[in-house]
Amino acid sequence: MPHKISIFIPVYRESCFLEPLLTCLLNDPYENKEILVVVDEPTQRSLDVSKKFSDEVHFIFNGKRKGKANVLNEIVNESTGDIFLFLDSDVLLDVKGKGESFLEAIAKEMDNAEIVEVKKGVIKDSFISRIASYDYLGFNLTNWYFSRRMGRCLGINGAAFAVKRETFESLGGFRRVICEDLDIAT
Structure with missing residues (x-):
């Protein structure tokens, strides 16, 4: 039986990217998936997007800001994926012309790993985004090098990554620290 993938979006x-991201995920042919979105302090725009996707996506709204680590730790308890x-x-998914579904590729990679970082690119439309692209590049090259030399993951960029449920649970979820995504991989 194929892996069930629980997709979490805080x-x-x-x-402004939520609607195209959800559309892309729902159009992905990988069937064994569930999508859970948690919104802290939702605006009218977020509520409108939730109405559009309410039949296929599970939305949770928090009237106050709880923080990324807290909401993700809470929402995983409502999921059923492995x-x-x-x-x-x-995040925008680059799936044009790849041939294989994005989620199928994730499922295949997870057969041989406990945690997988998704390759990222940056839309370089500002000075800050160009700096971020260099930051990602340096981080990823350093991580790749040390993972090859030491056989361990030093950290991940949390904008897009996958982890097995059992691994996430054994770690106790995200700790309430700055850079919770980097922290979980160490």
Whole structure:
């Protein structure tokens, strides 16, 4: 039986990328999936997006800001998947012309790993985004090098990564620290 993938998307107030991200995930042919979105302090735009996708996506709204680590730790308890895929709400999936579904590729990679970082690119439309792209590059190269030399993951960029449920639970979920995504991989 194929892995069931639980996809978690935390949102603070709103995201202009949430609707295209959900559309892409719902159009992915991988069937054994569930999508859970948690929104802290939702705006009208977030509520409108939730109405559009309410039949296929599970939404949770918090009237106050609880924080990314807290909401993700809470929402995993409502999931049924054996693979957790964490996606930030400002992620766009690049699936054009790949041939294989994004979620199928995640499921295959998870057959041989406990945690998988999803390759990322940055839309370089500002000075800050260009700096972020160099930060990602340096981080990823360093991580790749040390994982090959030491056989261990030093950290991950939490914008998009997958982890087996049993691994996530054995770690006790996200600790309430700054850079919770880097922390969980160490």
